[in-house]
Structure formats: C-alpha cells, structure tokens
Amino acid sequence: MKLDVLGLFAACSYALDCVEAEFIHVTSKHARRVAYMSVCTAEQLGVQGKRLQDLAVCALLHDNALIQYVQEEFYNDISPASVTQEFPQLSAHCISGEKNIQGLPFHTDVSNVILYHHENADGSGPFGKTWTEVPLFARIIHLCDSLDVICHSQTFTSDTWKKANVFLTSTRGRIIDEECADAFLRAFSESHFLSIGNKNLGICLWNKIPRIKQDLSFSQIKILANFFAHIIDYKSPLTSTHSICVAADAEKLIRYMGYDEETAQKMYLAGALHDIGKVVIGNEILEKPGRLTDEEFAAMKHHAAYTYYILSGINDFDEIRDWASFHHERLDGSGYPFGKSASDLNTQERIMACVDIYQALIENRPYKQGISHEKACEILRDMAEKGWIDSDIVTQTAACFSDYSKSAGTNQMSFSSK
Template sequence: MSNSSSNAVLYSADGQPVTLGEILSALSFALDMTEGARPGHSLRACLIGMRLGKQIGLSSQALADLYYALLLKDIGCSSNSARMAGAFTAADQVVKQRFKFVDKEKLGKPNREALTFVWSNVAPTANVWSRIRQIYRMVRAPGNLTAEMVEERCESGALILDKLGMGIETCAGVYSLDEQWNGHGLPDHLVAQEIPLLGRVCAVAQHLDSFCSEFGSAKAMATLADRSGVWFDPDLVRAAESLHQQEALWENCVPGSDPRLLQTAVLALDPGSSTALASRHIDLICSGFADVIDAKSPFTHRHSVGTTEAAVLISNAMGLAPSRVDVVRRAAMLHDIGMLSVPNTILDKPAPLTREEWVVIHRHPVLSQEILSRVSAFSEIAILAGQHHEKLDGSGYPFHLHGQQLSIESRILTAADVFSALMESRPHRQDLSPAEILQQLEQDVPHRLDPACFDAIVSVLDQLAVLPLDDIPGRSADTIPELVMVEPPPFRFEANPR
C-alpha cells in the first residue's frame, strides 16, 4: 500500500469521515457477546463512567483516556474463554456473566457462596457424578484458577490496547479493572490509591451496569454502598450516590432504554469526534480486534490473520485495485467477529456437533454483519463478513445465496477462509498440507468455490504455505504507524482533521 493511500481518510456513504469512537462503540458489542453481557453493556458503562469522571473533576485528557478505557475494558475477555469453558465444562459466556455477581475472594475458600456458584455452573447438563468429578478436578488443580484467568484477561487487554496506541493511562485502567480497594483484588492486589484512578472508575461503572441490568438500579446502588471501602473507592461511591440522587446517573442506561439514544449519547462524548481516522489507523484497529477474535480458541489462533494474508494474496493475484484489496483485507480481519458469541464448549468440541450446536455456529456470520454494519463506513465490509460461508451453488450459510448474488470480493474471502481453516488444526482433525488442501478445494470447483479464486490460490501457493506473515496482514512495516499521545486534542491517534 502506498503512503498516500495509507494516509487517506475513510468516509461513509453520506460523506462523513469515520471516527475512532464510532468504530469502537460498534465493535464493543462483540465484547459484550464474549462476556455474556446484555447488548450495549460497554456503552452503558461508558456513559455511567464518564458521568462519574466529570463528577469528580477529571481533566479533559483524563476523560479522553477514560472514554476509551470504558469502551474497551473487556477487550482481553476472549483470552480466557477456552480455559473458562474447560474448567467449568459449561458455556464460557454464561459463567463469565454470573462471575460478575460473586465475591471472588470467596471462590477459593470453602463457604456457602462459593459452593453455590460452583455447583450452579460446573457441567450443568451432566449427571450428578460427572459434575462431582469435574468439581474435584477443579479443586485438585494446581494454582489459583480464578487469579490465573483474571491475570490472563488483564494482560491480554492491556497488550492489545498498547498495540492500538491508547497510552499508558488507558492501558493501566483496563489492566487494573479487577483490583479492589481493600487489596484483595487481582491481578496485583493493589490497595486503595495504588489502583489507577481510571481502573477504579471502570470497576464502579461495570458494577453499576451489570447489577442494574440484572437486578435494577436500586439493587445496584445498594450493593455499591455495601462494598464501599471494600471493593470500591469510597469517593467514587459517594460521587455515584450524588448523581443517583440528582437523577443524573442512569439516563439511557436502565433496561428498556432506547439503544439509538444510548449510541448517540456515547458518540456525543467521543473526544476524537472532530478528528477523522486515516486508513492505516483503521487497519490497526481491525488488527487489534482480529487478535481478540483469534484468542477465543486455541484452534483458531491466528485464523483471522491467516485468512487476511490469504485474501490479500488472492486479491493481488487476481488484479484487484488497491482500494478493493483494502476492503477485502478489513473484511477478512473482522469476518469472524460474530464467532465471539459461540461458546467454547462448541468451538473446542472434539465430537460431532448436534443440530442445536450447528444452529449456533450458523448464526455467527449474521452477528458479524450486524456488528460491523453499526459502523457507517463498514457497510460493504459487513456484507462480505456476513457472506464468508456462502457457496456458489447456494449450499452455504446463513443466507443460502447463489453465485450471481456473490461479488468477486465475497468469493475471494470465502476461498481465503476455507484455505486458512484447512491449514489449521481443529478439535476433530489435524491440519492439512498445501497439497492436501488443493486436492480438497479442487473438489468444490466450480460448483461451490470460484474457479478464478482457485487458480489464484494455485499461483500463490508457495506464499500461502507459510502464512500468517505479518502482524497487520497485507501491510508492509513502513506503513504501520507508531501511535502516540497527541495533545491537544485529547486523542491518541495521529489522525487527519475533518
């Protein structure tokens, strides 16, 4: 990609340049799915947290850092999904959501709350003796499972934010999300003011929305007060209570609120709303979320990157214009974002899937399209992501489209996805060699896979055989920016003004 195209601003169909807040607020719905949270959790936590930040007098720069920390507080959530599902033999999203309502200090000790949580969540569909055996294995396992999973989540989130150039305050806020005021939190047992302020605000905002969504605002405030000085910063609790009394805390954040008003309210707080993103910055964001997607399962590690490299090589071999290659590359990086909704008990299952489990799998392209379509400039990317399992003869899913309904970009993405998947091991099979992959793909040409795409794969097979190559697929190192703090405005990206 030339330097001029990497600096180009991406515009939506109505001529408006896309901003960081628009992209992150849209992609945050994928993080909500991964955590099993009610859709819009990250946006509601962002509104609540920003109101708290203003109430305690944070500077404009600190509010900017807080805004991105709140939207992305769960960006490391997929890193422990496989381990969570394996330990509990249960859907990771369900366990993660219920995990927010228990006292984590008690989980490692024999007490009623810990026993109730474990018994309710370990192997819930198995017979009683299987459940007891699984609980015994958990108890006998070396180390502290809770601490290790929280640490994995915190470290992964901070590393992805650092990759995105979000800055030390935002990274520290996300890393310290699970610390507690009394020093009994994780991962570093920080005490009181040792916990970064943004982490303390994020923790309160997360608690308030999680409890309000499940039990109502009164219960959320009562539990917050009970945990003041134990889990939460007493000053932040008082700030939340003051806003609650003024009826200034919950607008657009209670169950039943209009999601369009929620989105509008969050975007109105975007510290980068007057700054458009360059093409290379958008690629970096897509790459960061590709990391989130690939971390969901050890069997899909680097799948998004491998698919993207394959798609770019195929596109170039077929002579696509650079602007079309850009579209294919971004769609490939994010094509499986809907897969974050699929429990690891299904993704990592070695046995054949049931009919009900296939229904869940077949829904992920729909969710990919729904999430990406929330970004106005991603309308075409969203369509491609939604079609990446379609086949020319209509035998694909989820829409059963036929060849005449599928663009060349869609056909390229499908071929790249299949090639990359066959290069990777899965719970039910080993990875295939390039020669074996070609033999299998050839059986699907021309009725299911596009012949021109297959010919392009053959022409670049030597390069495809060593995928994945780059951290940001299809981009040379000299076009990958070092994103640094720019002040003013309070915005981390070296973006072009509107």
C-alpha cells in the same frame, strides 16, 4: 483509511458481552453500561474532549482479556467460580488486557487503566495498589464495573437504584474511593440511573462521545484488526489464529490480483472480522468433536448473520461488513446465511469465501492435520466445478499461494502465546 474506530470498539464490546454472558452470566450490554456510567462520572471530575473518548474506549474494552483468561484458567469450565467472587489469578486477566490494547489508536496516555481496573481503594485488590496509586480512569471503571455486576439487572427499577446506593455506602473508602463515589452520585439521580436500562443506551453514549472517524495508517489498522482477531479466536482454541491467517491471505491475494492499497487494507480488516459472529455461538457447538446434528449445524450457520449484525452498527462500514459476512455464500445460491447467488456477490466477497475455505483446509487443528497447498487447491477446483465458488479466483489462489510449503499446515501465524 478513515474508520469509525469508536463504532468498531462498540462492536467489539458487544462481542465481549456475548462471551461474558455465556461464561460468567453477566447481563447483556454490560460494557456499554459501564462506558456510559464512566463517562458521566468523569464529566463531574472535569474530564472532557479526547480524554473522555479514551475513557469510553477503555470502559468498552475493560474485559477484553476475559475470554483469554477463562480459556487458559478454566478451559471454558468456570463452574468453580461465581460472578460474585473474584476469579483466582485475576491479575492475569488485567495484565493480558493491558497488553492487548497496546498500539490501539488512543489520543492520550491510558497506561495502567486496564491493568488496575480491579484495584480496591484500600489496597486489597490483585496488585495491592491503593486509590492514590491508581489512574483516575481505572478507579472510575472499577466503580462502574463493580456496580453493574452487583446490580446484575437487564431492566433498572427503584430496587436497582436502592441496591446501587447500598453498594456505594457499604464500600466507600474500602472498595470504591470517596472521590469517584461522590462524582457518581453527582452525575446520577435516581431517574438518570434508571434510564441506563432503556434501549437507547447506545444513543445516549454517542451523544456524549461523538463518533468522529479517525484516519489510520495500515500499521494501525493491522494492530486494530489483530486485536479483534485475537478476541474472536480465543473464543474457541480449536480455530486459534484462523481469523488473522484469513486476514493475511485475503490481503496477499487481493494485492496479487492487482488491487489498490486501500482495498488491500480493507480486505485485511474484513478477514480479521469475518468470524466475529462466532462469539454468539455456544462452545458446545463450536468445539463439538463429532458431526453436528441438523439443529446444531443450523445454529452454527447463524454465525455469519451475527457477523453482519455486529458490524452493521459501525458507520460507513457496509462494504467491509459485506466482504466479512458473505464468506459462506455460494455462487449457485446454496450458501448461507442469506442465500445470495453469483449476481449478488462481488469479487472481494468471492475472494473471502475462497480464502476462508483454503485457510481452513491447510491449517492444523486439534482434531485434524492441515493438508498441502496442492491438495487444498484440488478441493477448491472441485467446489468451483460444482458452481459453489469462483473458478477464476481459485486459479489466482493456487498461483498466489504456490510458495507455501507442500507440507501440511505451514501457514500457521501465531498471534498469541497460548
């Protein structure tokens, strides 16, 4: 299947930025700014073609394990930490990030780029590596990431440029290596640097890195999908592994119903991405143990619309986007976020709605025990009688997953070792 892989990674970077903005208060579009600055700097050092594409991906994903790190290290309470201070055990974030990108469809060798992207030129970083021991891409990303964090600005002004120059001058040879600092200054005049703050940053990045669709095998698609699901589910451990379980269920059911291989692959990817919009919702809502207020539930309902928005930036992805985004719509029009009704919802969208409910019912969560397959199917049939979901698909779901154990919560797939 051919996919706009760069577009997918850009969508992922937006999701990561949302979480970083919530937890450590970086400004939005942080990952895209780091990617654009990295690409421009690398061009000055002769990097081009597929190597430049891979650098852009690494820069977009350089903080892919930050959600995981914050969750495991601080349990989502980072009040002891500061954006201007390195987190304790920062190496854990780098190690996990390096591990997470294994198997992603890179064109070239990007080993140790994420692992060493916080190393300082003088060897004072988390792994004690000097700049001569660190891959060029890691050094470039370290410079651009540090610079964007120090500037900490949504709109770039002359004062931002002055702050950037002070940072480069004061850290050369100590934090940032001389080679990368010189390349950055060749790439950026003041006017070029200030343009990073405009709304067309994405266009500027894609002008340098064309988004050519890649033909991926299903095993590659699964690795890609699992990567996204991992990030989504780490936002809130209360739904840990939910996305990847929905992906597996959606693929199994669509195959059971006789659909072709490409549709099955698309359903797996849509299932993995269906809750990506939850990264925009605050954890005070996602993890509230009691009943949500009307205002909180209204905010929660927006997550499906955010999924639609985030996935809309991917080229030729409308079909998968819709399958992922419409999982809370109902046939009688009472669903959300778009209020679609039966005539608007195709079979794949109806399947995703049913599978999402089914999986939420059978899986264990900290606040409830998963129920049996039989009990879950009773609830689905009741929802079908109310006109909310498709009764034929409920029948297919009951038959397809009849091999699941009758004991609660047996469909628990583990993506990570939390």
